[in-house]
Amino acid sequence: MFSLINLKFEHGHAGKQVGPYNILSMKNNTIDEHQAVSDQKKSGENEKNPMTAALQAIGGKWKLLLLDSIRKECPKRFGELRKEMKYITQTTLTAQLRELERDGILTREVFPEVPPRVEYKLTELGKQLIPIMDALCQWGGLYEQQLPARHQRS
Numbered sequence: 001m002f003s004l005i006n007l008k009f010e011h012g013h014a015g016k017q018v019g020p021y022n023i024l025s026m027k028n029n030t031i032d033e034h035q036a037v038s039d040q041k042k043s044g045e046n047e048k049n050p051m052t053a054a055l056q057a058i059g060g061k062w063k064l065l066l067l068d069s070i071r072k073e074c075p076k077r078f079g080e081l082r083k084e085m086k087y088i089t090q091t092t093l094t095a096q097l098r099e100l101e102r103d104g105i106l107t108r109e110v111f112p113e114v115p116p117r118v119e120y121k122l123t124e125l126g127k128q129l130i131p132i133m134d135a136l137c138q139w140g141g142l143y144e145q146q147l148p149a150r151h152q153r154s
Contacts, residue, residue, distance in 0.1 A: 057103045058129065062088055062096045067126065068133055070106065075119035105129070 058064055062085065069084055070076040078097075085093060097120060100106040105126040111117040122129075 057105060058100075060096065062092065063100060064133065064136070066093075066096055066100065067105070067122070067129060068137075070120055071122060071127075071130055071133065075109070075121045078118040078120070081120070100126075 058067065065085065066081065069081060073080070078093075081097075082090065082093060088096075097106065097108070101108050101120075104123055107121050107123055109119045109121070111119070
């Protein structure tokens with residue numbers, strides 16, 4: 001049986017038949033160590049893209065889930081977020097909240113109590129995300145309804 005793992009791409013082999021596969025057809029779908037890397041970051045292309053800016057602010061595995069939780073119960077205490085987000089480490093939770101605060105989406109208020117109490121609230125900029133999160137939740141519900149039909153076709 002042919003294994004893609006053992007296949008090494010080198011220049012000059014385009015069109016060569018290897019087992020049941022043709023390198024020409026695979027070369028376009030495989031990362032080649034000799035291929036040129038795009039200079040998008042150097043040209044500033046991504047920095048001017050509004051979608052990139054949005055994803056830098058709210059992208060990632062946890063940020064939208066955190067924002068969704070905070071918008072449902074605002075203000076939200078750190079301990080409550082920690083209990084709700086069972087699969088996120090405390091270090092990651094803290095880092096994600098600090099990034100959202102740094103980007104002006106959340107405010108963080110520390111109360112001088114023992115034990116210390118920390119609450120997070122959406123800023124005015126963060127509140128602008130509410131209709132976007134509503135739309136994503138609506139789309140997610142529709143997508144979930146289609147999942148069983150999609151899996152049956154595969």
